[in-house]
Amino acid sequence: MKIVIVGGTGDLSRRMLLPALYFLDADGLLGPEVEVIGLSRQVLDRDGFRDMAHAALKERGGEHFDEAVWKRFSERIDYIPADLAHVQGAEALKARIGGAETIFYLSVSPSLFDGICVSLKAAGLTEAPNRIVLEKPIGRDGPSSAAINGAVAQAFAEDRTYRIDHYLGKETVQNLIALRFANALFEPLWTGRSIDHVQITVAETEGVGDRWPYYNDYGALRDMLQNHMLQLLCLVAMEPPASLDPDSVRNEKVKILRSLRPIGPGEVAQLSVRGQYRAGVAAGKASGAYVEECGRPTDTETYVALCAHIDNWRWAGVPFFMRTGKRMVEKRTQIVIQFKPVPHSIFPGAGGGDVLANKLVIDLQPDEDISLLLMNKTPGLDRDGFRLSPLPLSLSLATAFGGGRRRIAYERLLLDVIHNNSTLFVRRDEVEASWAWIDGIRAAWADAAVTCRPYDAGSWGPVAAYNMIAQLGRSWNE
Ligand code: BG6
Numbered sequence: 191m192k193i194v195i196v197g198g199t200g201d202l203s204r205r206m207l208l209p210a211l212y213f214l215d216a217d218g219l220l221g222p223e224v225e226v227i228g229l230s231r232q233v234l235d236r237d238g239f240r241d242m243a244h245a246a247l248k249e250r251g252g253e254h255f256d257e258a259v260w261k262r263f264s265e266r267i268d269y270i271p272a273d274l275a276h277v278q279g280a281e282a283l284k285a286r287i288g289g290a291e292t293i294f295y296l297s298v299s300p301s302l303f304d305g306i307c308v309s310l311k312a313a314g315l316t317e318a319p320n321r322i323v324l325e326k327p328i329g330r331d332g333p334s335s336a337a338i339n340g341a342v343a344q345a346f347a348e349d350r351t352y353r354i355d356h357y358l359g360k361e362t363v364q365n366l367i368a369l370r371f372a373n374a375l376f377e378p379l380w381t382g383r384s385i386d387h388v389q390i391t392v393a394e395t396e397g398v399g400d401r402w403p404y405y406n407d408y409g410a411l412r413d414m415l416q417n418h419m420l421q422l423l424c425l426v427a428m429e430p431p432a433s434l435d436p437d438s439v440r441n442e443k444v445k446i447l448r449s450l451r452p453i454g455p456g457e458v459a460q461l462s463v464r465g466q467y468r469a470g471v472a473a474g475k476a477s478g479a480y481v482e483e484c485g486r487p488t489d490t491e492t493y494v495a496l497c498a499h500i501d502n503w504r505w506a507g508v509p510f511f512m513r514t515g516k517r518m519v520e521k522r523t524q525i526v527i528q529f530k531p532v533p534h535s536i537f538p539g540a541g542g543g544d545v546l547a548n549k550l551v552i553d554l555q556p557d558e559d560i561s562l563l564l565m566n567k568t569p570g571l572d573r574d575g576f577r578l579s580p581l582p583l584s585l586s587l588a589t590a591f592g593g594g595r596r597r598i599a600y601e602r603l604l605l606d607v608i609h610n611n612s613t614l615f616v617r618r619d620e621v622e623a624s625w626a627w628i629d630g631i632r633a634a635w636a637d638a639a640v641t642c643r644p645y646d647a648g649s650w651g652p653v654a655a656y657n658m659i660a661q662l663g664r665s666w667n668e
Contacts, residue, residue, distance in 0.1 A: 191224050191608065192287045196274060196306065197297035198228025198239065202325065204246035206356075207297060210600035212247050215266070216259045219605060228269045229283065239269030254595050275305040280313035287315075293607055295323040304341035311345040321350035323607055326417055328353060330408060331632070332625040339618050352607050353616040357418040359599030362554040362587065364614070366425045366525070367434075369552070369560065376550075377430070379529070382508040386547065389511045389526040389667055390422050393518035395473040397647065398492060402484045410494040411464075414514040416628045420447065421616070423510055426525060427500055436612040440620060447623035451499040452630045455637035460662075462631065463655045464640055465493030467517040470647030477517060477647040491642050492516040495655040496631070497662055511659060513666070517647040523555035526667045537576055546580045551667070558587040 193211070195203050214220045228239045244264070248255050270286055272279035294310065296303060303324065310316050322342065329335025342351055357363050370376060379385070392414055398405045405413060421443075428442035453461050466489070468479040480492050493515030500510065531547040545565055553559040561582040568577040606614055634640075643652035650668060659666055 192227055192290050192292040194227045194229055195295045195297055196229050199230045199232050200297055202297045206600045208243050209247055209250040210598045210604050212263050213601055215263045226266050229272055231273045233271050234269055236269050240264050240267050274309050277309045277312045280309035284313045284315055292320045297325055300338055303338050307342050307345035316345040322346045323352040325354055328621055332629045335621055335625050354603055355417050355421050355616050356599040357421055358614040359603040362558045371430055381504045382506055384529055385508055386528045386530045387509045387664055390419055391522055391524045392514040393522045394516050395521050397517045398483055406484055406488055406490045409490040410492055410514055416624050419512050420624045434613055439613050440617045444620050444623055449500045449502045450627045451501050453634055455634045458634035458638050459640055461497040463495040463652055463658050464491035464642045465645045465652040466642035467492050467647045468644045472517045472648035489642055493651045515651050519648055519650050521556050525552040560585045
């Protein structure tokens with residue numbers, strides 16, 4: 191089997207794809223027949239590409255890099271300088287790979303997907319069992335995404351098209367599936383009867399830096415919310431699938447995406463906030479404003495907060511708050527399931543204050559923890575009755591399973607592509623349903639002239655996001 195990384199010398203290939211394949215090899219998960227072929231327009235020979243890969247793996251692998259594994263892995267590596275935008279490039283590739291089963295990983299700009307698919311098809315490289323892997327962003331709105339998907343579909347059948355969302359390769363994101371569907375405990379409570387609201391936070395400390403030419407055209411809504419965050423929301427909200435097979439899971443996810451209530455111009459200002467970082471201190475360092483990184487005035491949002499509703503029986507009346515931002519105070523990816531308070535407290539005046547409602551907190555990054563906040567009696571003798579205090583019942587995944595190396599999300603995903611398992615990949619109708627909802631929000635922002643609120647680098651985002659959630663009767667979990 192051949193794995194062709196188109197864009198093989200690029201950043202993603204060096205930071206994620208080659209390291210992920212290297213670690214699969216280290217763990218004995220790559221069969222002896224697997225060859226990894228870097229392809230790009232850059233004029234380079236096999237040794238030059240291997241040297242580049244060696245340096246990248248040493249840097250990424252750190253203490254986990256092993257020269258003995260590298261020696262084995264390097265034997266699998268080859269390089270072809272070619273331009274797949276032209277059929278001659280695809281012919282040159284074909285001359286190298288012959289009729290072997292091949293995975294094409296497109297780690298290049300989506301504007302090239304169409305031309306590459308046309309060339310691969312003309313060279314006769316798109317028949318089964320060959321498959322294609324597409325990196326995000328797949329379009330920048332519904333129509334452009336449909337155009338890309340349509341062009342890819344001319345060359346590769348849907349069941350051989352793997353759209354990556356690297357969040358689905360994260361261990362703790364898959365653990366969400368286990369938490370919900372391998373524990374009978376939660377299911378009866380997993381509805382609007384017991385749950386008050388859900389919060390999903392993806393906060394990053396990094397800024398946009400030199401990625402601004404891409405980012406400025408996208409903004410946080412399209413860069414993070416349309417894909418990663420909506421995928422998290424789907425896993426929290428979907429009905430139990432009949433099995434883990436790809437269509438069972440994806441059928442349930444797409445139902446959620448199609449049940450998202452559109453946010454129109456009339457309510458967009460109450461239900462969303464756009465923000466952009468200005469100068470501040472982030473992660474202990476003075477940090478410039480986004481507009482300085484961009485070198486031009488711009489209204490692109492580097493922060494977004496939203497209140498979504500899912501119009502179905504299970505979630506009627508339950509707000510799903512989502513927020514994501516660059517240059518925030520800390521890196522945190524977290525899902526909070528906030529349960530309703532007890533219907534009637536029998537602890538009036540209990541010294542511990544109010545009886546707090548339970549909450550289930552799922553931390554995905556930087557630490558992988560699950561904790562359930564429970565009310566407890568504080569030990570002691572109190573004349574006035576019980577004293578109560580909230581205590582977390584905590585499960586640290588690092589402690590339970592040992593620290594070890596944290597896997598790169600791409601390891602899981604590449605292994606699944608090799609084994610033809612698309613459960614953790616995004617189907618075309620999911621991409622289109624999520625764009626439909628996101629496009630509606632963008633149109634509403636334009637209609638209602640919703641502009642970015644400034645926030646200090648190194649903060650939790652604009653004040654307006656606190657006002658938004660407060661007006662909806664809740665507060666952010668910080
Ligand atoms: C990418 C976005 O898809 O995800 C980036 O384009 C973002 O802007 C990144 O920084 C976040 O991924 P992670 O795995 O670091 O949470």
